[in-house]
Amino acid sequence: MPAAPAPTRADAEALDRADPLARFRDRFVGLDGSAYLMGNSLGPLPAATEDRLAAFTREGWGGRRVEGWEEWLDLPTRVGDRVGRLVGAGPGQVVVGDSTTVQLHKLLHAGLSGRPDARAVAVADDEFPTDRYVVDGVAADRDLEVRVVPLDGCDGPVAADAVARTCADGAVGVVVASLVRYRTGARADMAAVSAAAHAAGALVLWDLSHAVGAVPLALDADGADLAVGCTYKYLNAGPGAPALAYRARRHAHLHQPIHGWFGQVDQFAMDATYAPQPDARQLLVGTPPVAGLLAVDEGVALHEEAGVDALAEVGRAQMRMVWDAATAALLPLGVALATPADPARRGQHLALRHPDARALVDALADDGVVADHRAPDIVRLAAAPLHTRFVDLWDAVEGIRRHLAA
Numbered sequence: 220m221p222a223a224p225a226p227t228r229a230d231a232e233a234l235d236r237a238d239p240l241a242r243f244r245d246r247f248v249g250l251d252g253s254a255y256l257m258g259n260s261l262g263p264l265p266a267a268t269e270d271r272l273a274a275f276t277r278e279g280w281g282g283r284r285v286e287g288w289e290e291w292l293d294l295p296t297r298v299g300d301r302v303g304r305l306v307g308a309g310p311g312q313v314v315v316g317d318s319t320t321v322q323l324h325k326l327l328h329a330g331l332s333g334r335p336d337a338r339a340v341a342v343a344d345d346e347f348p349t350d351r352y353v354v355d356g357v358a359a360d361r362d363l364e365v366r367v368v369p370l371d372g373c374d375g376p377v378a379a380d381a382v383a384r385t386c387a388d389g390a391v392g393v394v395v396a397s398l399v400r401y402r403t404g405a406r407a408d409m410a411a412v413s414a415a416a417h418a419a420g421a422l423v424l425w426d427l428s429h430a431v432g433a434v435p436l437a438l439d440a441d442g443a444d445l446a447v448g449c450t451y452k453y454l455n456a457g458p459g460a461p462a463l464a465y466r467a468r469r470h471a472h473l474h475q476p477i478h479g480w481f482g483q484v485d486q487f488a489m490d491a492t493y494a495p496q497p498d499a500r501q502l503l504v505g506t507p508p509v510a511g512l513l514a515v516d517e518g519v520a521l522h523e524e525a526g527v528d529a530l531a532e533v534g535r536a537q538m539r540m541v542w543d544a545a546t547a548a549l550l551p552l553g554v555a556l557a558t559p560a561d562p563a564r565r566g567q568h569l570a571l572r573h574p575d576a577r578a579l580v581d582a583l584a585d586d587g588v589v590a591d592h593r594a595p596d597i598v599r600l601a602a603a604p605l606h607t608r609f610v611d612l613w614d615a616v617e618g619i620r621r622h623l624a625a
């Protein structure tokens with residue numbers, strides 16, 4: 220690919236002026252002039268969420284007390300269906316509750332319950348730690364071998380041919396993989412990877428933590444089986460907000476293993492023994508975290524208002540600009556780009572590799588640019604188009620350039 224001309228700060232300012240989503244930045248609390256490039260770690264607080272939670276505590280919990288359950292009881296499925304619309308999942312397949320880790324554990328058992336003959340479970344190489352721990356723990360419980368799916372190059376996404384090779388002998392029941400890798404931002408091809416797994420008799424359990432709210436998703440159309448994902452990253456639902464769990468309708472017989480009263484077919488028939496709900500409610504366990512669910516609802520509402528297409532378009536433009544700026548300014552200074560060049564194969568953060576990654580992030584912080592470091596050598600700059608400005612990304616690249624050139 221021929222090198223694009225290096226964007227200038229004036230170019231970045233012009234892109235901000237033309238940005239159809241620029242007005243959304245003011246809908247967040249506390250950003251002021253700062254460059255907050257950690258929307259992939261903890262999304263900032265939407266003002267609407269602050270109001271919604273204040274109203275909930277005052278009028279809901281404070282005012283209605285136990286009667287509030289009339290409106291809260293079905294939040295996990297109501298908010299779940301709303302998240303479902305955002306990720307291309309028809310109604311009745313998504314619930315929100317529990318942490319991502321717990322959802323992973325539940326859905327991995329569910330997926331494996333459909334393959335009692337499976338001898339192995341597979342996980343993408345260099346997968347997020349909690350995902351690896353869940354896989355190792357469930358494999359030990361079920362006496363399964365753990366296989367590692369090699370990545371496409373050391374930075375690339377999990378690829379269909381690698382999944383096909385890992386699962387070729389038919390022993391793998393479930394493949395666990397992030398759609399967008401937390402380290403490099405590399406993004407897998409959901410349809411192709413799913414098809415490769417299915418051809419070998421395996422299901423895929425996708426971790427959408429760095430994808431939901433960041434890139435357009437079409438879970439139903441792409442043949443997804445099972446998925447989980449964070450809501451406190453690009454969905455701005457706040458620290459510890461509950462995670463999503465998706466189970467394709469055709470897999471409704473795959474039950475998660477924690478039998479709780481929210482998954483019971485007649486929740487208030489108090490003496491009954493457990494009989495599972497026939498639909499996504501079987502994925503529920505116990506009393507849902509109401510405040511967190513309201514925050515997810517507001518986060519998704521902001522994304523709906525902005526529109527999935529506009530978010531995707533501005534997101535791609537931001538990634539292109541920061542990619543071009545980093546290529547021109549930083550490659551000559553010994554920085555490598557770990558994020559793929561192909562726009563279809565990347566999510567919404569740029570990962571830069573440099574041995575002094577830690578010091579670079581500290582230097583950015585001194586300039587008011589909030590970025591993050593992933594050991595040992597990665598700097599991540601997230602472009603979350605609801606609140607990130609083009610100049611924020613440009614200033615981050617320039618800050619790194621100045622530090623390295625000094």
Ligand SMILES: *Cc1c(COP(=O)(O)O)cnc(C)c1O
Nearest residue numbers: 318319320347349397401426428
């Ligand atoms: C952020 C993240 C998690 C977090 O899991 P929690 O249970 O919410 O702490 C899990 N997996 C991936 C890939 C992540 O990026």
